[in-house]
Amino acid sequence: MGYLIIEQMLNGLQYGLMLFLLAAGLTLVFGIMDLINLAHGSLYMIGAFLAATFFQMLGSFFPALLLAIVATAFIGFILERLLYRKLQTMSHLSQVLATFALILIANESIKIIFGAQPLMISMPSGLSRAIEIVPDELYYPAYRLLIIGVGFAVAIGLYLLVNKTRTGMWMRAGASNREMAAVMGVRIKPLFTLVFVLGAALCALAGALLGPLLAVTIGMGESILIPAFQVIVIGGIGSMRGALIGSLLVGMIDTVGKLLLVLGLGFITDPTNAGTLGSTLASLSISVLMVAVLYFRPQGLFPARG
Amino acid sequence: MHKKHLLAASLAAILAAGTVQAADSIKVGMMTTLSGPAAGLGVDIRDGFNLAVKHLGGNFGDLTTEIIISDDAQNPETARQIAERFTLRDRVDVATGVVFSNIMLAVGPSFFESETFYISANAGPSEYAGAECNPYFFNVAWQNDxxxxxxxxxxxxxxxxxxxxxxxxxxxxxxxxxxxxxxxxxxxxxxxxxxxxxxxxxxxxxxxxxxxxxxxxxxxxxxxxxxxxxxxxxxxxxxxxxxxxxxxxxxxxxxxxxxxxxxxxxxxxHWYREMDNDLNQRFVTDFQGDYGRLPTLYASQGYDAAMLIDAAVRAVDGNIEDKDAFREALRSVDAPTVRGSYTFGNNHYPIQxxxxxxxxxxxxxxxxxxxxxxxxxxxxxxxxxxxxx
Amino acid sequence: MMNRFGPSHVKNTPLNTGLPNPWSAILVAVLLVTFPLAMSYMGEDFYIGMGSRILIMALAATALNLALGYGGMISLGHAAFLGIGGYTVAILAKAGLVSALLVFPLAILMASFAAFLIGLISLRTKGVYFIMITLAFAEVFYYLAISLPNFGGDDGLPLRTRSSVPGIRLDNALTFYFFVLLLSGLAIVLMYRLVSSRFGRAVVAIRENEKRMAAIGYPVYRIQLMAFTLSGGLAGLAGALLANLNMSVTPHMLDWHQSGILIVMVILGGSGYFWGGLTGAALFLILEEVIADHTEHWNLFLGAMLLFIVLAAPNGVMSLRDRVLGLFNRSGSNADSKGSSEQEVNK
The missing domain is CATH 3.40.50.2300 (Response regulator)
Structure with missing residues (x-):
């Protein structure tokens, strides 16, 4: 039982870190550009489809991953120049509408270009096995360990970028008070471009990394969009620290919380009921957490705005 | 039995000729999931169906086919709208294509009330197999269980x-x-x-x-x-x-x-790709040739749905206006199928x-x-x- | 200074815009009464059903317009109220209660109550947070509907018959249409009374400047909560009607896409314009009907059209009318173009 919970914590960590890759870009775009981007998940989908396509052309995982990141970042650059820069000056309502439109366009275009069938991307063959951490008790897939590693590396990299560099200082200034930052001489437009392109690249990284574990299919972005939103609202919009802690919290609740719910309910009711009830409650618990956080701290756990 | 039925049907057609004008075309409403995550399934059903129509030279029996294709977007409400369009405006003779059972349950009543035959190429809800079975519902795939x-x-x-x-x-x-x-x-x-x-x-x-x-x-x-x-x-x-x-x-x-x-x-x-019968060989080869991918079981079901409609239309000599005769033909006709053979049970679901x-x-x-x-x-x-x- | 929701810059003051003139109301009424009769005469029952659908979605969009257009509360969770209204009807029908006199008020009550609870928490937040929290609440209801076996799960709940009204048979497409027309007409009259009342003006004024309204002593939170609750209740009525039209309810009624589509309808028609909901729902459903009939890529068209509207007519199709009128009136057109390009600085 103890090992099961440890394994679930690893799973929670892995899921949380993947969410962080998406939430980090989203929270910066939200916080610095004050832009609500429903189409963030579409960039993740585009990243995964590009990675799968490059993988099928090259037959090798890591080059495909790198190419997908570069290509998605470029698409992000184009989008920012053509659309988001303009949206950024418009109302939240216009942003909701325009990015909702982008989701529809992205899904339909992917179907036209790549076909309706899901695509394949395989993990590097050396990683497609489970590592025995405690003999006969605790196994963990090597590939998921890689994801945890990459997730931590990105988290540290972003921490250094945001907290230790001049660009990071601009970002924090922008998230805290955009107008004031502009007045104080931060060149806000290139900063927007940079933030958006960075967000797109992180989306592609997440999409390509998860490609071997998840179905690369139309609409995959929407399934991860709502958890990512919940993360940044819990963590506090614009806050990198909030995004990380929110991600891990959501990841843990989704895995460990669900396991404990199902096991706990198993004492009260029969296993079938415990299974169905437990998974219903677990899927509600994150929304409930979000509501509770907003009730007590309407700006999230780590508000970025001073 | 096939022949005897043909004879009976043609006799009925002659008797009915004075009152009912036999149509020279058949309108098929194909409603399936063509967008969203499950688009691939609907695309396969549609492509399988279209391939059968192509193999049949564009006709079901002597009737030219007119096929209306609509995307239900895996949304029961959209599906309901399409079903109403099919039955009230386009007045299709036969409908097919739904992938998901929850969609089927949403649109079933529209087809049943308007007495439009529905040939399911996938969805096989238990409701329509049991107490709520319907004379206008046929399933050429399988019951969900x-x-x-x-x-x-x-x-x-x-x-x-x-x-x-x-x-x-x-x-x-x-x-x-x-x-x-x-x-x-x-x-x-x-x-x-x-x-x-x-x-x-x-x-x-x-x-x-x-x-x-x-x-x-x-x-x-x-x-x-x-x-x-x-x-x-x-x-x-x-x-x-x-x-x-x-x-x-x-x-x-x-x-x-x-x-x-x-x-x-x-x-x-109920089907496998290397099944050893001529129809299946032709289906698999031509599907791969036309669409550049191997067929799935969804595609095989779309193909079989079209084959069943064709066989039934032949059995009634194109007189699809006589709904009782057409139903009897759908139920009892020995339709060619890529899965070798199947028969319908009393609930119009396959025994196979x-x-x-x-x-x-x-x-x-x-x-x-x-x-x-x-x-x-x-x-x-x-x-x-x-x-x- | 704000160019956020609706046409505040078009006429002299925001408080007297968004109200219909009597001629447009008469025109709309005549059109809505004659259309189904003409269709019935031609034997096109399909278009009568479509008319009912348009009216129902118009009611839902009008309800959202009250919160979003007039009140400036961008709710990305209004599908929940639509769904609650619908599920109330279906669950009561399952228990054998089909009298419209009973189930419709209950559907409105349940949806209003849900809106009240959601508003109670959500309205403490502003801006993006409000959008997100309404979305999160709607997801809770979606998951409940999809996973509780008593609610039919993914299959939803079928209705054996339509709700019963003494003396009328709603099974007939034409009677049902007029039933829908009657209820949505009453709701629209109620909306009119509401937005032209002191309360309605306060709602709009809060949208325009919340701080000032608070400063001069208006109970901002309470007024917004009331508007949100009313909006939810009206959406619940639309849900009850929709369940009757479709003869079933499914979790898709509560999907966040549905909330998105409702917003699309409001914007298409013009948020904060009285006829915005009706215009938007009609435009959306007719376009969908026409385009989806010819191509499977309807979503691509919809997306492109939405982008165009956001970039070219951020205040909806109704605002284009004002722009065209503005061309004949130089000062009006100046104010308009300035308004559209004005960047909002203060949050």
Missing amino acids: NMHEAMGKHVASEGFKKVALLAPNYPAGIDALNGFKRFYQGDVAVELYSRLGQLDYATEIAQIRQTRPDALYIFLPGGMGINFIKQYASSGMMNRTPLFAPGFSGDEDFVNAIGADMVGLFNTS NYYLREVVREDDGTVRNRFVTEVMTDHQDAYAKDCNM
């Missing part, structure tokens, strides 16, 4: 004694596992219910590993199945605990999306064989879903007895 029942029987007969079960937490998931348990009476190691549309199955995989079952059966339609199988393989479980699934989780779309990780998956179906297939790596390195053995012969669903047709 059938593949689970077949696998339940196979797993039991292979001597597995402690099986873990996994399905999404919604009524169809619970039904599927009940179907499996109808023929598998051994111990259930653990019965897990995941969230509908769940992405990560690490929790479930860990629980399965903990309980050490000797086999695992999953019902995870669409992308959920792809997610699970990828993750199951990557956690090294495929060799420890063999994985069993319904046929649609082992089909070509899955093989293309998952690849070599799928090797070792067992699945049950089910086969075990296994995903294997071929000598040339490609991954394919291959026939292993026959599991059930002339199997009928469990609900037919509740249907008083």
Whole structure:
């Protein structure tokens, strides 16, 4: 039982870190550009489809991953120049509408270009096995360990970028008070471009990394969009620290919380009921957490705005 | 019997000729899922259907076909709108194409009230197989429980004694596992219910590993199945605990999306690609030629739906206005099929064989879903007895 | 200074815009009464059903317009109220209660109550947070509907018959249409009374400047909560009607896409314009019907059209009318173009 919970914590960590890759870009775009981007998940989908396509052309995982990141970042650059820069000056309502439109366009275009069938991307063959951490008790897939590693590396990299560099200082200034930052001489437009392109690249990284574990299919972005939103609202919009802690919290609740719910309910009711009830409650618990956080701290756990 | 029926039908046609003008074209409403995550399934049904129409020279019997294709977007409300358009405005003679049972249940009443024949090329809800069976509903695929029942029987007969079960937490998931348990009476190691549309199955995989079952059966339609199988393989479980699934989780779309990780998956179906009959050979070859991919069982069902309509139209000599005769023809005609043969039960669901297939790596390195053995012969669903047709 | 929701810059003051003139109301009424009669005469029952659908969605969009257009509360969770209204009808029908006199008020009550609870928490937040929290609440209801076996799960719940009204048979497409027309007409009259009342003006004024309204002593939170609750209740009525039209309810009624589509309808028609909901729902459903009939790529068209509207006519199709009128009136057109390009600085 103890090992099961440890394994679930690893799973929670892995899921949380993947969410962080998406939430980090989203929270910066939200916080610095004050832009609500429903189409963030579409960039993740585009990243995964590009990675799968490059993988099928090259037959090798890591080059495909790198190419997908570069290509998605470029698409992000184009989008920012053509659309988001303009949206950024418009109302939240216009942003909701325009990015909702982008989701529809992205899904339909992917179907036209790549076909309706899901695509394949395989993990590097050396990683497609489970590592025995405690003999006969605790196994963990090597590939998921890689994801945890990459997730931590990105988290540290972003921490250094945001907290230790001049660009990071601009970002924090922008998230805290955009107008004031502009007045104080931060060149806000290139900063927007940079933030958006960075967000797109992180989306592609997440999409390509998860490609071997998840179905690369139309609409995959929407399934991860709502958890990512919940993360940044819990963590506090614009806050990198909030995004990380929110991600891990959501990841843990989704895995460990669900396991404990199902096991706990198993004492009260029969296993079938415990299974169905437990998974219903677990899927509600994150929304409930979000509501509770907003009730007590309407700006999230780590508000970025001073 | 086929001939006798033809004779009877032509006699009826002659008698009716004075009153009913036989049509010279037949309007088919094809409503299927062409957008969203499950678009691939609807596309396959549509392409299979279109290929059959092409093979038939664009005609059903002597009637030229007019096919109206609509996308239900996997949304019951949109589907209901389309059903009304088909029945009230376009006044189609026959409708087909729905992939999902919840969509079928939403549109069924529209077709039944307007007395429009519906030939299901996939959705096989238990409601329409049992007490709510309808004279206007036919299913050329399978009743939803059938593949689970077949696998339940196979797993039991292979001597597995402690099986873990996994399905999404919604009524169809619970039904599927009940179907499996109808023929598998051994111990259930653990019965897990995941969230509908769940992405990560690490929790479930860990629980399965903990309980050490000797086999695992999953019902995870669409992308959920792809997610699970990828993750199951990557956690090294495929060799420890063999994985069993319904046929649609082992089909070509899955093989293309998952690849070599799928090797070792067992699945049950009413059809397999290398089936040795002329029609099937032609279907598979031409499907690959026309669409550049291997057909899935969805495509085979679309193809068979068109073949059934064609055979029934021939049987009534094109007089589809006589609904009783047309129904009788649909029910009893010996329609050509890529699956060899099937007959309809009293509830208009097929009575047919089910086969075990296994995903294997071929000598040339490609991954394919291959026939292993026959599991059930002339199997009928469990609900037919509740249907008083 | 704000160019956020609706046409505040078009006429002299925001408080007297968004109200219909009597002639447009008469025109709309005549059109809505004659259309189904003409269709019935031609034997085109399909278009009568479509008319009912348009009216129902118009009611839902009008309800959202009250919160979003007039009140400036961008709710991305209004599908929940639509769904609650619908599920109330279906669950009561399952229990044998089909009298419209009973189930419709209950559907409105349940949806209002849900809106009240959601508003109670959500309205403490502003801006993006409000959008997100309404979305999160709607997801809770979606998951409940999809996973509780008593609610039919993914299959939803079918209705054996339509709700019963003494003396009328709603099974007939034409009677049902007029039933829908009557109820949505009453709701629209109620909306009119509401937005032209002191309360309605306060709602709009809060949208325009919340701080000032608070400063001069208006109970901002309470007024917004009332508007949100009313909006939810009206959406619940639309849901009850929709369940009757479709003869079933499914979790898709509560899907966040549905909330998105409702917003699309409001914007298409013009948020904060009285006829915005009706215009938007009619335009959306007719376009969908026409385009989806010819191509499977309807979503691509919809997306492109939405982008165009956001970039070219951020205040909806109704605002284009004002722009065209503005061309004849130089000062009006100046104010308009300035308004559209004005960047909002203060949050």
